[in-house]
Amino acid sequence: MRFLPNSITASRIFASFLLLITEPLSGSFFLLYLFCGLSDILDGFLARRLDLTSRFGATLDSIADCVFVFIALFTLLPKIALPQWVLFWVGAIFIIKGITFGIGIFRYRGLAFLHTYLNKATGGALFCFPLMYGYWGIIMPASLLCGLATIAALEELCINIFAKTLQRDRKGLLFK
Numbered sequence: 001m002r003f004l005p006n007s008i009t010a011s012r013i014f015a016s017f018l019l020l021i022t023e024p025l026s027g028s029f030f031l032l033y034l035f036c037g038l039s040d041i042l043d044g045f046l047a048r049r050l051d052l053t054s055r056f057g058a059t060l061d062s063i064a065d066c067v068f069v070f071i072a073l074f075t076l077l078p079k080i081a082l083p084q085w086v087l088f089w090v091g092a093i094f095i096i097k098g099i100t101f102g103i104g105i106f107r108y109r110g111l112a113f114l115h116t117y118l119n120k121a122t123g124g125a126l127f128c129f130p131l132m133y134g135y136w137g138i139i140m141p142a143s144l145l146c147g148l149a150t151i152a153a154l155e156e157l158c159i160n161i162f163a164k165t166l167q168r169d170r171k172g173l174l175f176k
Helices: 004-019 027-049 055-079 084-108 117-136 139-162
Strands: none
Touching: 004 027, 004 055, 027 055, 027 117, 055 117, 084 139, 117 139
């Protein structure tokens, strides 16, 4: 039982890699995509509910999130006609996240991914993006997602710059 949350997280990494060999936007793609999203919710819920949280589990969850996001973007971006301004905005977010990553490594000697409310909201919006894109087109979903991701990335950057200690489960700038 104590390995269940981390096993679910590891299965998300495996399923993410399966997305690379699945036809984007197909039924099997969406089943794997849905599994990845639901496993992201389930692993943390079970870890907290069963009192099985750990530093390793939190780090593994963040790595699984990054793997899923990068693979989802890698497979979906060629299939979606994105305006150039969206690509620049996504690039700016990656730069902010990269700076935050570097600061975390330098200050805390390890991965400093934070589980803030805004990061969770961004993950949820990113997960819903293919559905929003199918319904509303590109402009509104891309604007909402990039706006939320920018605010979340800047919040995480500020926390990593100004916090005295690493607090992976800090809920945000305004929350402890």
